[in-house]
Amino acid sequence: MRIGTGMLEIKKYNFMYAYKKLPIQMKASLWFVLSTVLLKGISFITVPIFTRLMDADQYGIYNVYLTWCEIFTVVGTFGFESCAYMCVLTKFNIKDRDEAESSLLELAFFLTTSLLLVFWVAGNQISKWIGLPKNIIMLMCVQIYFIPAVNFWSVKNRFQYKYKSLVFVSISMAVANAVLGILFLKNFFVRNQAIGRIFSIIIVQAVYGIALLNILLKEKKISISIKYWKWALKLHLPLLPHTLSLKILAGADKIMINTLIGATATALYSVSYSVAVVVNLIKTSIIDAIRPWIYTCLRDNKTDNVKNVMNGLLVFVSALTLVFVAFAPEVIKIVAPINYYEAIYCMPPVMISSFFTFLYSTFSIIEMYYEETKKVMVASISAAILNVILNAFLIPRYGYIAAAFTTLICYIFLAVFHFFMAEKVLRQHNISIGLFDGKMITGISLFLLISLGTFEYLYTKIIMRYIFIIVILLIIFVKRKYFINLLKIIRKK
Template identity: 45%
Template structure:
């Protein structure tokens, strides 16, 4: 029987187009990358002290910010846009070298700013100078990996990308575990960061040399002006989303301590699975929404989005209800209090899904400037609320302030989306807002209610059973919706 199914799958796979195969393998690479990262979290939480894991968590927050400031995410706009316009391969390589030169220069300028007053910046960043230096070293090489990965995706070179992704993630995990085990207790965070930087430098150096050889030049300034014109206006939006996802850990570290940061971060690590599922659903729905708007199938959006949103809500519920078990897997007894961070984190996943669906419509109508206002507003609100409530109620409050900000973000993007729809196609309701509002109220109410069940295991498992039965009863509706989305894609 197994041989028969395997043979049928191989036959179907051979008939797939290169685009379908690429999509399949790119998804596999993403799932594998996140999967390895998720399954190594329990290892690191057990071989690292909570204080050292907390420092490492703060590093993860700052590296995402510095990557944006140093590399300006050139791969997301100017690079991929020009890949479709340029015919000459040498010109494409020259573009890559030019963008790498510019990102290197920008990162170097930020390094100089840091070196002028390292003690001042260390107090703000909340991490040791040795880790900050490694962070800058890593950022020098991140842009080249991003540019190369973008080109592989654009050209559907899925085999090469998968091999490199798997190799990079595997070495990262192996080196990380080995270095942490060899390090003394006070240097575990440095050892973990060093393993990441080492792998990034190894892979990045190979790619940089390759690009320079193909371009036959080391310094190219031709595309600098255009790159800055396109990407500097996008900085507020990109940084705001990063701040929204990272500010809580940084502020907990500075206001409470590294140990509490570690406990809070474990809850976020546990949410990696549900976030990956949500991301996959969002990536599948976005092109489908575009097609529906293009062909004026507005009722289809309204009808099928309800089923998918219900699915995301039910996944959030299960994630909340299984929090004690998830924390036991990801962390240890030292991290048990992280279960109380799970409810707002899971509820935030639902509202980030809403924001993603609404923003898909905004991007379709190119409302990029208004998108920036919504994101910046949410980031500022997050910092203000964290400053007030973390100090008053401790690190668990950060989960609820983040939930409030993602709720604000989804409402703000709904308003922007509503205005864009009205300006382009009139008073059309793309989404069933009464249904969405009802789901939102249920999610918020359940966030507080379900957290009370952690001390009542029998009742909690009864609620889990009801949720599973509810999902099973709606299985046909959900499956048909996902099949329809897949077919349209």
Template identity: 35%
Template sequence: MLTTPIFTRLLSTAEYGQYNVFNSWLSIVTIFVSLDLAAGVYTQGLIKFETERKVYSSSLQGLTTTLCLFWTVIYLLFRNFWNDLFSLTTVQMLAMLVMIWATAVFRFWAGEQRVLYRYKALVFVTLGVSFAKPVIGIVFVVLAEDKVTARILGLALVELIGYAGFFFVQMWRGKKFYSAKFWKHALLFNLPLIPHYLSQVVLSSADRIMIKDMVGDSQAGIYSLAYAVSSIMALFNSSLSQTISPWVYRKIKEKKIKDIPSVAYISLALIAGVNLLLIALAPEAVAIFAPRSYHEAIWVIPPVAMSVYFMYSYDLFAKFAFYYEKTNFIMLASIIGAALNVVLNFICIGIWGYVAAGYTTLVCYIVYCIGHYIFMNKTCDKYCDGVRPYQLKKILFITIPFLAMGFLLLLTYNYAILRYGLIAVAAVFAFVKRKQLVGLVKKVMAVKKS
């Protein structure tokens, strides 16, 4: 994220758009090639099969490697077809397959580290790779004529070198490439979830592909910049979610459902707060991250940032269906959200332009979240003795003011003095309530100790 200002200046808006469309295709193809085995099924399995954790990890590494090799062969046999379908070159497609495997390898290892709360090695590796990616990328882009391919190759090279070793680490520990028990469990769990994972990717990526096709590469680049800036807040999402997920799964396993809401409500309020901060500073963030040609991105950031809040909310609700393997519930809610996103994008981008995609994303994540909330309650009615973890009125007490304040800040973008005044009031309030705010953060982080 910190190097986005560099690459938005090294690449034109059109090149930046092409690179982000590649990332969108990468997200989609990852679902089919790796079945996203490093996602929900792996974390759930680490808790469910904790006495066989090492064998479970190595066997899923083996399954993912097998899938990646299979799809690489399929690609090479019909590469002209695939290249035309994705509008990518052979080099770009091969780099994509390498990235899919390497990223999956890292996610398996990282997931195990998080479940065990071993963060030192994880932080060290993450920082090292995060430093190497932009350094190699800048060198490649500056020296190359095809800057988009150079950017892609830089990422693939760093991920291959940085992550491949973890495959051998987990294989050495588990000493099992193939396990009929765990391969069957992972496939039966994840295959029904393919529509769900694909729907998630459609919600987060289809808009850029549709903007490219319906409006142009430059507009896709501007929209991608807004999405990239908003993704800063998604980092809080993933960090917080990955910290409390093992704890939540353990509470579900122990039937201590009533312990979950107090931490969940606080985490929702924290996510709402950091996203409002981004919305308030969106004009300044865009000015820092990109040259003047990207300025229109400020109008996309508020709805996308508000969507980040609902991404986090959905994850809290979906954990119950994941744990009890109610994949049909998960799939149905996800398909509805993704299908609505494609339809609304097609209609609204055609009428109001690419900025409308930010608002369709927000609407669809709200619908997506509502669907998962309903299915969570159905799951809890059946498996948790009728105990429902969250009260709707408390969720709305956080959500409605968050949305209202987000749109209010959007209206102040042309009135800098008013916007800075609201930021000052919020800063004073945060300072006065600092002890309470620090206490709330400590309460959420206490799940690590428990």
């Protein structure tokens, strides 16, 4: 026992010593991944809780609210943290950063107030259009007011590698959101379940938003800078149709299913999206982690290893996607009651859509860095319009499952467009080394699309499905050296 204890102590010491020797960037990356895993766990646990606490139609209404909130957040904040604030942190000198930061927050506050006034004047008409009561629409603005503060603070902490505070806030916010939601549903909103769940989100967003806004503006001079307002609006006005189109693309399915079929069908469809949030959280974490690194590589003209790192990340994200596609029946049984089971057929296209959103998000980093925001607008608007047209044509004929496939088609379109656009922007700025491996991307994409059709067919044939999964695992085992080398490259960079 003493020998065993001694060995454990030595291993613990070696681990702690190795951890302390890691550069701050590596420590931050490790903790960002850990926080994502924890967030994934919280999200995964709460989905089955809320699908069982809430009636299907109430769960559908709640998801419609989330969709509209994302759309109106774009209008009410312009999403300055996605581009302008990134430029402030990477390109501005220290002297100008504070003024630019406070100016962007003030501009976001002004835009949200303008949105609130529109809701106040035309709330009844808007309520008819979107299917939510006017009082809920007004409360939505309360949530939107504090979204920029949370987003700005998160982006700033990622750039400064302050992983401890970011991990704490992310996890505690997710836990508070879930706990308060359960408390409200079980004690105060037994009948109006959707409203209770919405209230819990708004309260948590406001509390954290006020606290983080205070941190951001502490010891800063509050003054309106027209110069930075003009610069931010010039940069983001072309991005507004782009970002808004992406939100419509992501949310039009639920809105149109709710309108054309009903809230119960929306709930069934939303369950598959609730599972996809697991992959999306990891995907977002990866994008947030590599964005500062790619910005730095482009700034310092050191892009030699970007392709290898991206290949490794593509393999990781595609493997994670394939796991959820392969085990969709089992996953749906875990996260929802039996009456949600037919949602398994939404899982493959929804999950693979997440892979293509990862693709276009990585490509768009290049466009954002070089501030080529005008060039992406047409593609985003086209994808959103295409999605609405396909939904209007296919949902009444084939039901809510068709919406998952129309969304996948549109995300493939966006990924292809942004790939060629990113390549063009790099050539314009004399970057001769390719950052993305076109053959690798095409191969993985085709494999996932073939897997989609295969697993859709095999969901009713359990033995054949598991045989197919074993074959895939054997291929991975045979090619393990290749995958291990890719992981080593990612870890090193």
